[in-house]
Amino acid sequence: MNEQSLALLKQGDTATIIALHGGCGFQHRVRSVGLKEGKLLRMVAKHHFAGPLVVEVERRHITIGRGMAQKIIVARAL
Amino acid sequence: MKTILLIGDPNVGKSVLFSRLMGVDVIASNYPGTTVDYLKGRMNLHGEPVEILDAPGTYSLEATNKAEEVAVSLLDQADVIVNVVDATSLERCLLLTVELLEKRKPVIVALNMWDEAQHLGIHIDVRELENILQVPVVPTVAITAEGIKELVRRLDEARISERPRLEGEDQVWTEVGHIVRKVQSVAHRHHSVWDRLSDATVQSGTGWLTALGVLFALFWLVRLVGEGIIRYGVEPVFDLYRLPVAALSGWLGPGFLHDVLVGTLINGKVDYVQSMGILTTGLFVPFGMVLPYIIAFYLALALLEDSGYLPRLATVTDNVFHKLGLHGHGIIPVLLGLGCNVPGVLAARTLETRKQRFIAATLVSVTVPCMAQSAMIFGVLGHYGARYILLVYGTLSAVFILLGLVLNKTAHGECPELFLDIPPYRRPSLLAVTKKTWMRVRWFVAEAVPFLFLGVVVVNILNALGIIEHLARHVAPFMQCWFGLPGAAVPALLAGFLRKDLAVGMLVPLALSPAQLTIAVTVLTLYFPCVAAFAILLKELGVKDMLKAALAMILTALLVGGILRLVLM
Numbered sequence: 001m002n003e004q005s006l007a008l009l010k011q012g013d014t015a016t017i018i019a020l021h022g023g024c025g026f027q028h029r030v031r032s033v034g035l036k037e038g039k040l041l042r043m044v045a046k047h048h049f050a051g052p053l054v055v056e057v058e059r060r061h062i063t064i065g066r067g068m069a070q071k072i073i074v075a076r077a078l
Numbered sequence: 079m080k081t082i083l084l085i086g087d088p089n090v091g092k093s094v095l096f097s098r099l100m101g102v103d104v105i106a107s108n109y110p111g112t113t114v115d116y117l118k119g120r121m122n123l124h125g126e127p128v129e130i131l132d133a134p135g136t137y138s139l140e141a142t143n144k145a146e147e148v149a150v151s152l153l154d155q156a157d158v159i160v161n162v163v164d165a166t167s168l169e170r171c172l173l174l175t176v177e178l179l180e181k182r183k184p185v186i187v188a189l190n191m192w193d194e195a196q197h198l199g200i201h202i203d204v205r206e207l208e209n210i211l212q213v214p215v216v217p218t219v220a221i222t223a224e225g226i227k228e229l230v231r232r233l234d235e236a237r238i239s240e241r242p243r244l245e246g247e248d249q250v251w252t253e254v255g256h257i258v259r260k261v262q263s264v265a266h267r268h269h270s271v272w273d274r275l276s277d278a279t280v281q282s283g284t285g286w287l288t289a290l291g292v293l294f295a296l297f298w299l300v301r302l303v304g305e306g307i308i309r310y311g312v313e314p315v316f317d318l319y320r321l322p323v324a325a326l327s328g329w330l331g332p333g334f335l336h337d338v339l340v341g342t343l344i345n346g347k348v349d350y351v352q353s354m355g356i357l358t359t360g361l362f363v364p365f366g367m368v369l370p371y372i373i374a375f376y377l378a379l380a381l382l383e384d385s386g387y388l389p390r391l392a393t394v395t396d397n398v399f400h401k402l403g404l405h406g407h408g409i410i411p412v413l414l415g416l417g418c419n420v421p422g423v424l425a426a427r428t429l430e431t432r433k434q435r436f437i438a439a440t441l442v443s444v445t446v447p448c449m450a451q452s453a454m455i456f457g458v459l460g461h462y463g464a465r466y467i468l469l470v471y472g473t474l475s476a477v478f479i480l481l482g483l484v485l486n487k488t489a490h491g492e493c494p495e496l497f498l499d500i501p502p503y504r505r506p507s508l509l510a511v512t513k514k515t516w517m518r519v520r521w522f523v524a525e526a527v528p529f530l531f532l533g534v535v536v537v538n539i540l541n542a543l544g545i546i547e548h549l550a551r552h553v554a555p556f557m558q559c560w561f562g563l564p565g566a567a568v569p570a571l572l573a574g575f576l577r578k579d580l581a582v583g584m585l586v587p588l589a590l591s592p593a594q595l596t597i598a599v600t601v602l603t604l605y606f607p608c609v610a611a612f613a614i615l616l617k618e619l620g621v622k623d624m625l626k627a628a629l630a631m632i633l634t635a636l637l638v639g640g641i642l643r644l645v646l647m
Contacts, residue, residue: 011281025142031251032137033499034170045281051397052406052496054280059198060167060502061280063393063406065495 002076007053007069009043015074016040022071034058035072080128081155082233085178086162087171088135089386089501091190093117094510095162095220096132099230116148123233131155137170139177140247143430153178158236159185160229165195165202165217166502168262172254175211179239185213186236188229192217194502199265207261212239221507276503279387285394292387296378303374312366316350323348323358338538344587351457352583354541360534363450363579364527367457371449373519375417380514382413384506389498396496402482403437403489404429405496411438415446418526419611421518422446423618433491436619440485440627443607443615444634445478447471450530450579451603457582458599462592470600477604477638481630529610533577546572560636561597562643564588574602575609593646597639605635 009015017039020027034057035041044061045054052063086092100119117132133152134145141147153159161178163171178185187207195202208215214235218225244250278284323340327348330336340348341355348355350362382388392406399408407429415422419442426438447455459466486493540546546569553572554565563571570584581602585595607615616624 028138028140028247029142029497032170032173034167036251044277045285045393047282047393047397049397051282051400052393054393054500058167058169060170061276061500063280063389063396063496063498063500065405065497067495068497 002078003073004076005070006041006043006055006064006072006074007066009074009076011043011046013076014040014042015076017072018075019073020071021073022068026068026071030064030068030072033062034060035062035064040077041074080123080126080157082123082128082130082158082160083133083152083156084130084160084162085133085149085153085174086135086190087137087164087167087174088499090135090162090164090167090171091220092135092162093132093514094507095188095190095218095226096130097507097510097513098220098223098226099130116152123230136174138173139181145428153181153183156183158233159183160188160233160236161185162188162190165189165191166198166200168200168202169254169258172257173250176244176250176253176257179211179213179241180243182238184236184238185211186229186233187211187213187215188220188225189215189217190220192225193219193222199267201263201265203261207257210257210260212241213237221505280390280393280500282394285390289391289394292382292391296382299378299381300371300374303377304371307370307373308366312370316362316366320348326357334542337542338535341538349583352587354534354538354580354583356531356534356538359580359583360531360538363453363534363577363583364530367453368450368530368579369519369523369527371453372417372522373515375449376515376518376522377511379413379417380511380518381506384504384511384514386501386503389500392496392498393500398479400493401486402441402479403486403493404434404482405493406498407496408434408438411442412446415442415448416452417449417518418522419443419446419448419607420526420614421521422448423611423614426618430494431491433489434493436489436491436623436627437482437485439615439618440630441478441482443611443627444604444631445474445481447474447603448607448611450577450608454579454582454602455599457579458585458595459592462595466592466596469596470603473600473638473642474603477634481634485630526610529608530577530579533609534580537573537577537580541569541573560643561601561639562647563594563598564590567594567598571598571602574605578602578608596646597642600642601635601639604638605631 003018017035017037019037020030039057041055041057043053044056050066052065053069054061054063084092084096096117099121116134119130120127121130131152133149136146136149139150141150159178161175163175175187204215204217214232216225216229216232218229244253279288327340330340339355339357341353341358344352348358350358350366353359392409395409396406399405411422411425414425422442423439426435429435429438455467455470549572550565550568554568557563557568558565566588567585567590570581573584574581585598615627619627
């Protein structure tokens, strides 16, 4: 398995969410916009200078900060 | 009277659905004790009046912010719940649906964006969904009003679901997964050209190009519509108005009352910009110069919001705003502030931390020119070509960034990361855009115009009593040596405390050089906002932070004015 944090994916990569780290509040917030364990996602954009990431999950785009992305563990599709 | 509550995730077309149900009789209410607004209206349901509330969007009943808390607490007032669900994002929306069913209140589900779901190859078995949820489910397309009649017809069928209760969050998620697997099937679909274009608008390089293009188009539209309203709406009315004003002027004769009401005659005639009377300049500036652009601006902003571009703009600009202690959401107070600083400062409330709210409110009130200020900038410098106008806006932008950098370093507190759900691009509904524009313009006329009018009254009385002249004599030497402005310009700068836009009429007759006018206009825009914005700043930030903001304003105005003088003269 290629487990890594979401923040390390490259633009265009696809991956499956394996686990969410962080507190209950954080987990609830990201799950409620569709970032749940088992979901397939695609890295749409990575902004420079530690800027935000944009991922697509279930046909929807979500902007997420790098710090939050580090708490989302994914397995990259090969 | 029965109360019906519309509740759903953000960006599911809830507001469009609301405006479909409502007539024009809609009011925005502030939820007591909070800073969150929700919409309220009345409609006739089978001959009986009912009240409809439009709750702020929420993903879940476990609220994570103020707006969501309001949505949840509105539930208590509801007799019937209309849960608006986005058919293209069923899984995500069902979390709220399942939570709502647990509340044991009558629920009906509007499966909105039905056409879009079909277009995307998403098939949802509505019958099966009704069976599982045990409440009516009606497919709707709010934007074309499809299914709305059916929804209204079946409102009475809303009922309390008798499903077994779920224990804990895990069970809720599992249940949502079950339901989706049973009722939804998605045809596989390739990434289309349109999808790629949509991606490009949030990616680094292309995203910035798009942002610049969109903002340029926005201001082009504001100008086009604003000028159109002036040419075909405002000018003819004020031309007709000349007759009664001239008659009044003749009847009053020279004196104190004439000075206050009609003002000074320019070449024996009333000049709407320069006369300064309450009934001439006092009416013309707010209604003839500022309001047309306010209408145009709110229209453009509503289009920007309803097309789904705003969160993308926030994403692309996040990098820059982060350096200023804000995040991409900071673009919203700035954009609103370009219309009127008051809603701009109010919008700072939506930011998460106190530090962010302080920085946003200060930046908006110091560096963002409102429509009245823009009217002044164009009114004073318009004759000298685009060069000077660009110089003013360029200076303001530079100050925005520099002041933001400084405030970020000096203010205490945190700035959290951006976390945004980006809805797909959608064609804005004409109805929703018109209503949104109308409500904001109505707010401006009711809340801000009285201040504009009061400003003229106070300036006129101070002027007629010679107080401004007296003050001007004392400050003049300083203004002369620091800003390089003649003593005659000082009254305009002083009156600017109350009304920036009045300064046009006071500066124009002075025959200043373009460089002097540029300095005067920039300083006027930077230092104290109008009385209304000042009051809001005090209310939002409290005395201590407001004084800090005021200090930042004075220092910035002095520094920038001094530097411009060195550079330009």
